[in-house]
Amino acid sequence: MDELPPSPSLPTVRAHKGRGAASNPEGRFESIRHHAEDDGWQSALLDEAAPRPRTEVTEERAKSVITRNDSPDIAFEQAMNPYRGCEHGCVYCFARPSHSYLNLSPGLDFETKIRAKGNLAEVLRTELAKPGYSPKPINIGSNTDPYQPIEKKWRLTRAALEVLAECRHPCTLVTKNALVERDLDILAEMARGNLVQVFVSVNSLDNHLAAKLEPRASAPHRRLKAIAALAEAGVPVGVLVAPIIPALNDKDMEAVLERAHAGGARCAGYTVLRLPWELKQLFREWLALHAPQRAEHVMSLVQQMNGGRDYDSDFRTRMRGQGVFADLLRKRFELACRRHGYGRARELQLDTSRFVPPPKVSPQGELF
Template sequence: MSQPPSPAIKGRGAASNPEGRFETLRHQAEDDGWQSALLDETAPRPRTEVTEERARSVISRNDSPDIAFTQAINPYRGCEHGCIYCYARPSHGYLNLSPGLDFETRLRAKTNLAEVLRAELGRRGYMPKPINIGSNTDPYQPVEKRWRLTRAALELLADCHHPCTIVTKNALVERDLDLLAAMARERLVQVLVSVNSLDNHLAAKLEPRASAPHRRLKAIGALASAGVPVGVLVAPIIPALNDRDMEAVLEQAHAAGARCAGYTVVRLPYELKALFREWLALHAPQRAEHVMSLIRQMNGGRDYDSDFATRMRGQGVFAQLLERRFEVACRKHGFGRARELQLDTSRFVPPREASPQGSLF
């Protein structure tokens, strides 16, 4: 007898833990019919485990033509937010962990991040360019409250007058308003807050441990009030699931203080395809096939197309409609595009190790 579909787990995005694509062993669960219901009822919910990691380097670089930044740092591997659509899930396979529950429960914290970042910024010949914080996993996910690695990175960047951009969907960003406001006065920072729906019930299933949509809008307001340049990302847009909220998100984000906006469509690389289908079967079974049909229409008939020219916005009639709706709403509210501001790299001062000789040499 085949194992029945995994039930939804409260507070988690994924319902299962499939093997990553790099694993050499495969496990197939079988149900013999004995006490399976009792086991399901008594099984404990998976808890978040954080393992310390000593990173050898922390600045990653990319030359993708559809990404606005060329440098990034990610304080954590994995993300407790548990967003089921997260394109970073397959990266957990490099740790021999699953892109499913492992990605949101078995995290890695780069505890020497500030130390390694200091060394990389201080290398001879380093050319300052804005560093994005949170390109792969959210720098303000719940575990940041304890580990404070994002805070440590910001403190170093502020000391060096190094520009950065931040992408988050957690109101914890407000904790660092003191640093962000000071950096903003020197044109050293821009924050982009991701809000892809105003439906709390949907968000609780799509992004179970991220801040609720209304709370993110309040964070936009707090950032704007502090003088921090802030924008909104309506991302990702999932057709027939959250696309109806695009205009309302833009309207409320602008009212809160956002002055630039961007969007992307959902991307389903590698193992993410199966995880997302599983989520649809559990949480939106009546529209699951319709959602996937529209996703395929935006990807040339496939679940995912990695072409740089189309992967962020999609292709076809539905993608064109989304683009048109976004442009009309942005014009209505006077939004700029969510790209890097002209952040100031001229103030950068390389960090230096403390020396008993002071600053003579």
Template sequence: MAAPSDPTPADPWLRALKGRGAASNPLGRFETIRRHAEDDGWQHAVLDEEQPRPQTMVTEERARSVITRNDSPDIGFDQAMNPYRGCEHGCIYCFARPSHSYLNLSPGLDFETKLRAKSNFAEVLRAELARPGYVPKPINIGSNTDVYQPIEKHRQLTRAALEVLAECRHPFTIVTKNALIERDLDLLAPMARNGLVQVFISINSLDNQLAAKLEPRASAPHRRIKAVRTLAEAGVPVGVLVAPIIPALNDRDMEAVLDQAAAAGANSAGYTVLRLPHELKVLFREWLALHAPQRAEHVMSLVQQMNGGRDYDSNFATRMRGQGVFADLLRRRFEVACRRHGFGRAWELTLDTSHFVPPRESSPQGQLF
């Protein structure tokens, strides 16, 4: 019998967990100890009982640096920062899940329940922006995990970082799928008037039932559309990212998402296809077996067609868009819809770096000049 650490669709103990994307905790790729489970005949009795739901646990972390540099040719920004490790949204498709393996935690349930919060995030950001010779370039906030995930409501690390950026007049972009971003309009709107900010709302389906399984703790699709409208009405440039597109699962909604986003005031759009690096291959196949067993084989067949016959191809030239007939069809559909709405391409907006003022060091005596 297969071990829980290496789940397969046949595993009898796997059950969908309400409010969670993953159903298991497969070992990370750096683990040296492997565990093997044996069925002693009591497993079925345990399955019949109500299983406890995993609770979210947050660990404080002291960051030594927060701005990372990117040189990937298929990503539209050079700098990024993330105040949290792990993400409570629990999106089963999240390409960041494998990064939890670096913490000796599982990319499965651990990724969405055992979170790290960089408690000194704003303090370190201020120090990095104040370094002599720092050259301002737009910083993307939320390139790995969502900066407006539920714990942000109380931790407010993203809010604190935005306050530093506003003080320094530093340009930035945000990617999120949570309407909590509306809380920070008092910071975003004034910066938008100076060409310092662009927001992207990620919406890959308008089907609430599907979204509740794919991304269980993110804002509902209609709520994200409302956030697009709120941002646009406040003068904040906002785009929509139809990401990721999963063939035979949510690709049918592409045009509808773009239609509603345009009606709400979005001015740009982008898309990516499903990416399954490292342990994510196992987790997504497990999710399909639990939530879409009748179409699981078809979905994975199309995914492999877009990845040269494999579950995932990391080639920079194709990993975001895929390859082959189905990928070409997605591209053409997207381009037609964008032309219809007059959308610009995501990440094309040029943000203004000329306003940047390095932050002053904190002093108990205050500033005289």
């Protein structure tokens, strides 16, 4: 008796237009695992166009909004993130694994199921008014982008800036969205008091590549225009060539630095690709779908920069890598910065001396 032919394997990943991740794997803290099996009927359905994953925003009531950092390779000590998850959908985002703490996937969930801290401004006021609070620059956007598309509606980043401007509290911002231009009125006012610095992330000049790597972020040329707009308004602005992915976007490093400096950026920094936790799987899936011919070469260079592994969490090397290729990137970056006269992407000496705590609100006053 002839054996039955094996059932075709069920595809588990596919590209989703406007999204970075190709799958939605369970987070590492999940106790239940789902595994798809093909019963012979599903294959035909898979050929049909699947509905696009929609963005769902859930409001959460934050108990605190200022986080503290003591990592030796990170310049700032305080940070604030108005959103958990990021609609930009950058497939390489090192923050994706943080969605596992919400019992959500670092994959599609990270870019479609967003948590918005609706009471951010209120809690920020409370924290700044605490006795003994010592003002230090707060970085906005250290984990997820404060100007991702949903900020147009929720305006949480703007609300935070209004509080900080009122209290004359310094801050830095990191974004890859031209929506930052909307808040030029506040940023320019803060800049006049030496209270703000903005960093715009641009890691490629290839719009086609960016549309796949960072599907809902502003296009590279639009981010460069945002740099120029910030500089023209008197806001100190820097460029971050981050992350650099070997054999994929590293060729654009010098051109990005040249264009950004022409627009008014005066400090620069870079990081290399980091693949912690579930991000390893997601990035390998992306390579298989969008760059199959160079996938093996990309991962080989990534491993060379991480001591033979996909990722090395050592504070001394995780941001810049190690080995021959990492050294080459460092030398290229330093040479380009010297050519254009860049400073390092460190915080300016932002002014903390004029900080005025917000007035305390008595809970008893809410009764009247």
